Amino acid sequence: xxxTRVCLGAALTGLMLSTAACSGGAASTSEQDADxxxxxxxxxxxxxxxxxxxxxxxxxIQFAADEANANGGIDGHKIELEFADDLGTAEGALAATQRxxxxxxxxxVIGLVSSPEMAAVTPKLEAWDALxxxxxxxxxxxxxxxxxxxxxxxxxxxxxxVNTLAYWLTEEDESQWDSIAADYSFGQASTTGVEDxxxxxxxELKVKLFSPLGTADFGSYLSQLSGKGGLxxxxxxxxxxxxxxxxxxxxxxxxxxxxxxxxxxxxxxxxALNDDRLVGALGTNSWMPTADNAETKAFVEAYTxxxxxxPAENVGNxxxxxxxxxxxxxxxxxxxxxxxxKALEGLTYDSIQGEVTMRAEDHQIEAPTYVGTVKKGEDGxxxxxxxxTIPASExxxxxxxxxxxx
Amino acid sequence: xxxxxxxxxxxxxxxxxxxxxxxxxxGLRGVVNFAxxxxxxxxxxxxxxxxxxxxxxxxxxTVPILLALAGLLIDRYGLRFLVGRTPLDMVLLTFGIxxxxxxxxxxxxxxxxxxxxxxxxLAGTTDLGFATYPTYRLFVIAIGLLVxxxxxxxxxxxxxxxxxxxxxxxxxxxxAMGVNVDRVSATVVALGFGLAGLAxxxxxPYLTLSPAMGTEILITTFxxxxxxxxxxxxxxMIAALLIGLVNALATVQAPTLAAYVPYLLMLVxxxxxxxxIAGRRTAL
Numbered sequence: 001x002x003x004t005r006v007c008l009g010a011a012l013t014g015l016m017l018s019t020a021a022c023s024g025g026a027a028s029t030s031e032q033d034a035d036x037x038x039x040x041x042x043x044x045x046x047x048x049x050x051x052x053x054x055x056x057x058x059x060x061i062q063f064a065a066d067e068a069n070a071n072g073g074i075d076g077h078k079i080e081l082e083f084a085d086d087l088g089t090a091e092g093a094l095a096a097t098q099r100x101x102x103x104x105x106x107x108x109v110i111g112l113v114s115s116p117e118m119a120a121v122t123p124k125l126e127a128w129d130a131l132x133x134x135x136x137x138x139x140x141x142x143x144x145x146x147x148x149x150x151x152x153x154x155x156x157x158x159x160x161x162v163n164t165l166a167y168w169l170t171e172e173d174e175s176q177w178d179s180i181a182a183d184y185s186f187g188q189a190s191t192t193g194v195e196d197x198x199x200x201x202x203x204e205l206k207v208k209l210f211s212p213l214g215t216a217d218f219g220s221y222l223s224q225l226s227g228k229g230g231l232x233x234x235x236x237x238x239x240x241x242x243x244x245x246x247x248x249x250x251x252x253x254x255x256x257x258x259x260x261x262x263x264x265x266x267x268x269x270x271x272a273l274n275d276d277r278l279v280g281a282l283g284t285n286s287w288m289p290t291a292d293n294a295e296t297k298a299f300v301e302a303y304t305x306x307x308x309x310x311p312a313e314n315v316g317n318x319x320x321x322x323x324x325x326x327x328x329x330x331x332x333x334x335x336x337x338x339x340x341x342k343a344l345e346g347l348t349y350d351s352i353q354g355e356v357t358m359r360a361e362d363h364q365i366e367a368p369t370y371v372g373t374v375k376k377g378e379d380g381x382x383x384x385x386x387x388x389t390i391p392a393s394e395x396x397x398x399x400x401x402x403x404x405x406x
Numbered sequence: 407x408x409x410x411x412x413x414x415x416x417x418x419x420x421x422x423x424x425x426x427x428x429x430x431x432x433g434l435r436g437v438v439n440f441a442x443x444x445x446x447x448x449x450x451x452x453x454x455x456x457x458x459x460x461x462x463x464x465x466x467x468t469v470p471i472l473l474a475l476a477g478l479l480i481d482r483y484g485l486r487f488l489v490g491r492t493p494l495d496m497v498l499l500t501f502g503i504x505x506x507x508x509x510x511x512x513x514x515x516x517x518x519x520x521x522x523x524x525x526x527x528l529a530g531t532t533d534l535g536f537a538t539y540p541t542y543r544l545f546v547i548a549i550g551l552l553v554x555x556x557x558x559x560x561x562x563x564x565x566x567x568x569x570x571x572x573x574x575x576x577x578x579x580x581x582a583m584g585v586n587v588d589r590v591s592a593t594v595v596a597l598g599f600g601l602a603g604l605a606x607x608x609x610x611p612y613l614t615l616s617p618a619m620g621t622e623i624l625i626t627t628f629x630x631x632x633x634x635x636x637x638x639x640x641x642x643m644i645a646a647l648l649i650g651l652v653n654a655l656a657t658v659q660a661p662t663l664a665a666y667v668p669y670l671l672m673l674v675x676x677x678x679x680x681x682x683i684a685g686r687r688t689a690l
Contacts, residue, residue, distance in 0.1 A: 046517075047508065051616075052516075052517045052518040052519065055516075183665075210661065212664070217612075219413035220410055220413045220657035223410060224658060238616050242519075246540075249540040249542065250539075272519040272521055273521060274521075
């Protein structure tokens with residue numbers, strides 16, 4: 001018995017050491033070949049709760065690279081992708097990114113899913129002479145008090161997400177709302193924003209719940225919801241699927257006049273649930289394949305032709321991230337990450353979101369966000385269909401004053 | 407309040423079925439089965455495929471049997487050879503199985519979240535007088551409690567149950583008295599895997615399927631077994647229901663503490679009663 005404990009302890013310590021061993025912070029020494037290929041480090045979770053998001057990111061990134069290579073490369077350079085699994089943890093992200101940057105000389109980093117992973121890597125980017133594009137994590141801090149000269153975000157941040165949600169909160173005439181949110185920065189920021197907006201509208205937030213990330217059983221939360229007025233759900237990934245499924249089983253979701261989901265009503269969520277009772281639910285997202293603009297339509301068409309199915313939201317986000325790297329390289333006329341970072345500041349370029357600008361002050365993209373309604377398509381599948389576009393001037397009008405880039 | 411008790415019971419029963427399997431295998435083979443969560447996850451995915459093609463009821467019957475067979479093979483060709491070796495070898499084997507199963511599931515079923523629909527007869531809600539409650543959860547509670555009552559009766563009353571308890575108490579003496587310890591161990595490992603399989607099938611329509619579901623619940627199951635007492639079967643059963651109930655009530659009464667409740671309970675038990683609620687006084 002004692003032996004079992006000792007050995008278990010040893011095994012766990014060994015595991016921890018093996019993940020921590022390669023996460024040092026030594027500066028990079030090797031140089032990239034100025035005429036060589038553009039090496040891109042695709043660091044995504046291939047296991048754990050965010051594995052599906054990782055798979056979507058990789059699809060979008062791969063599609064962008066294949067397309068660019070088929071058209072003769074970017075500024076005369078071929079695109080080479082190097083892949084690594086970040087295990088969905090901050091330590092894993094740091095170790096995997098460092099390995100690709102220093103061993104494979106892949107200085108453009110993309111694909112990380114969650115904000116804590118990105119926050120572990122961004123402080124090292126300058127020492128490694130690398131550049132990172134954020135294609136999913138929403139934390140305001142990444143383009144706020146923790147902003148760095150080498151990190152650029154092409155998706156909405158928490159503030160922009162809440163401002164997008166405000167569209168529905170003001171549009172829907174409910175006298176009271178309930179809220180359930182993930183108990184970390186995304187859910188907390190969302191709930192605070194929702195509460196403020198609802199107050200301004202003269203209605204009331206009656207029930208306010210927070211569930212830990214990865215909650216398996218939402219029964220205790222569902223029993224506390226009133227079922228009256230509207231419900232705002234700020235959960236993502238597997239939590240959103242779990243909550244909506246159990247909410248339908250309890251019959252709680254059906255009682256609300258309005259169910260509004262911040263970001264969580266993704267294609268993957270709707271596919272997993274495949275429940276007609278969700279028709280009419282409202283959602284928001286940083287980008288939607290059903291967005292009403294010519295560039296999105298062209299991308300969705302090209303992607304569907306090649307893959308036989310349409311892109312999920314994060315496929316588009318990954319693709320947009322690659323478009324941003326390409327635009328920066330073309331503007332800089334160089335593949336040195338330092339030159340590309342300078343070129344990207346304030347750059348206006350064409351993307352699947354139409355014309356977008358990378359704000360110089362905090363490296364947050366100025367791009368539209370979208371609101372939509374769940375509808376049943378002709379193929380019998382559910383989809384969040386974009387019904388309105390919130391322009392950048394409304395979703396995120398001011399640079400984050402907490403960001404000091406120099 | 408009653409609804410919260412039912413919520414606690416539903417999740418507690420799932421932990422109960424899982425932890426009984428874990429405790430059984432530990433009690434007899436002395437193996438901390440790290441693969442238990444992976445087996446539970448695999449069962450849920452196999453149940454998904456079977457219920458998509460046939461019905462949920464067929465999945466409920468076949469999946470536990472299939473996994474019990476897998477358990478039998480793993481015991482016959484794996485665990486049996488490692489008896490007497492250091493516990494680390496056992497850890498390597500069961501930990502290894504976790505990785506293999508996780509990769510197989512990701513390759514075959516993908517990484518996206520999946521759901522199983524409960525059978526039509528269990529899909530709605532039932533009016534209990536004081537509240538309406540999902541029928542499927544009531545079914546999980548009933549099945550889980552029945553299976554565990556059956557398991558206890560089998561251990562206490564049957565001849566094989568007697569052999570299991572005897573071999574768990576003292577392997578060598580039991581062998582000397584003519585008990586075929588290897589066969590008893592194989593039965594127990596098969597039963598443990600079968601119970602993990604049952605928990606997986608039951609969890610399918612209740613929770614959501616994802617490759618991470620095994621790891622998430624395994625940690626809570628380990629806490630259940632530690633609180634209940636290593637080497638005991640009844641202890642973890644009480645602990646599973648206790649943790650389910652305390653968790654459900656804490657979520658309502660003290661939401662900020664809810665996530666810590668299982669760990670706090672474990673801390674208190676380890677400080678005041680290190681052998682757990684019903685653990686053995688002597689080391690194995």
